[in-house]
Amino acid sequence: MRHTWRWFGPVDKVMVRDAAQAGAEGIVSALHHIPTGAVWPTGEILRRHDEIRTGGLVWDVVESVPVSEEIKTQSGDWRTHIANWQETLRRLSASGIRTVCYNFMPVLDWTRTDLRWETRHGARAMRFDLTDFIAFDIHILARPDAVRDYPERLVEAAARRFAEMPDGRISALGRNIGAGLPGSADGYTLQQLLDKLRSYQGVDRGRLQAHLIDFLSEVVPVAEEVGINICAHPDDPPWPLLGLPRILSTEADYSYMLEAVDRPANGVTLCTGSLGARADNDLPAIAARFASRIHFVHLRNVTRDEEGVPCSFFEDEHLEGGTDMVAVIAALLAEEKRRRSEGREDHRIPMRPDHGQEILDDMTRGAQPGYPAIGRLKGLAELRGIERALAHAEFGLR
The missing domain is CATH 3.20.20.150 (Divalent-metal-dependent TIM barrel enzymes)
Known part of the structure; x- marks a missing residue:
């Protein structure tokens, strides 16, 4: 190669x-x-x-x-x-x-929900945490009807996670998930992200x-x-x-x-x-x-x-x-x-x-x-x- x-x-x-x-x-x-x-x-x-x-x-x-x-x-x-x-x-x-x-x-x-997550030996890796992502979708982005997309057990786990989430983590999730293309200056605020999602209405x-x-x-x-x-x-x-x-x-x-x-x-x-x-x-x-x-x-x-599927994972x-x-x-x-x-x-x-x-x-x-x-x-x-x-x-x- x-x-x-x-x-x-x-x-x-x-x-x-x-x-x-x-x-x-x-x-x-x-x-x-x-x-x-x-x-x-x-x-x-x-x-x-x-x-x-x-x-x-x-x-x-x-x-x-x-x-x-x-x-x-x-x-x-x-x-x-x-x-x-x-x-x-x-x-x-x-x-x-x-x-x-x-x-x-x-x-x-x-x-990804985490851009520099600490691994077992102290290295930093990117990670997708499913519970954090659902907490973002339902409680931070507040996407209409988001709760319907997830099983009840995951909705409940996300609610518990969000209730314990410090303000800094809430802000970091918004930045990480709305970051845009790698290397670009693009990115979305929460309102911009909701607007983009609405533009896909009818696109299944x-x-x-x-x-x-x-x-x-x-x-x-x-x-x-x-x-x-x-x-x-x-x-x-x-x-x-x-x-x-x-x-x-x-x-x-x-x-x-x-x-x-x-x-x-x-x-x-x-x-x-x-x-x-x-x-x-x-x-x-x-x-x-x-x-x-x-x-x-x-x-x-x-x-x-x-x-x-879906699941949580990290970059090993x-x-x-x-x-x-x-x-x-x-x-x-x-x-x-x-x-x-x-x-x-x-x-x-x-x-x-x-x-x-x-x-x-x-x-x-x-x-x-x-x-x-x-x-x-x-x-x-x-x-x-x-x-x-x-x-x-x-x-x-x-």
């Missing part, structure tokens, strides 16, 4: 040179300062390339070109936003980009799936024309939140998407952490089934508190947690071998060590939550070690 590293631009406390020293070969980045729905200016794209080259690496993957809420709901200027997405693909291709990741999560991107799971297929039907032909693979990131966490549907949470969801727009450029961002939050997602099997359509990989692991070390990382990497290496035999230019699948626990000097750097320097370096080293071992001639995956 081609080892990459997410970088949020010049504001990132972890520099491109840090990624190079950690062993990354390329950078995953985006223009977070460009408003969602707008065309990415060519000058800004080239500036980002230059910033990354100055640090000693190259820009390999865009993560992500945001899909606007207007596209997801098919309201307002959604047709203009699709045209702008298409034009952005053309400009990225002209600059040399060949892989673009996106997601189709309504309103909220990845959602079936309708959101139809809107995704409409979007892909428009952008995939352009992606093919300009030589870009686009790849959908799974929902994180992979179940409905705040009354909103989620449509990329399971193997069946991805199968529906890939069959509906059955073109090679329409592919998967395999995120083992997002999908791994569900006990019913078999990650090695998913990697094997969709291997030919996997265009980008996020390798990370989560430990679930229980096996139900990369080789711990519920996902068999050795089996996943073996499936990806087998696919790379197959692609080489076919002469495919994309035979090396870009991979990045996703998220990471804050350890050692990460504690004082103040990097983006989930994206520390040393925690990701450790994860990349562990993942690279598995890959190197499995790629040994004795195992036949090289």
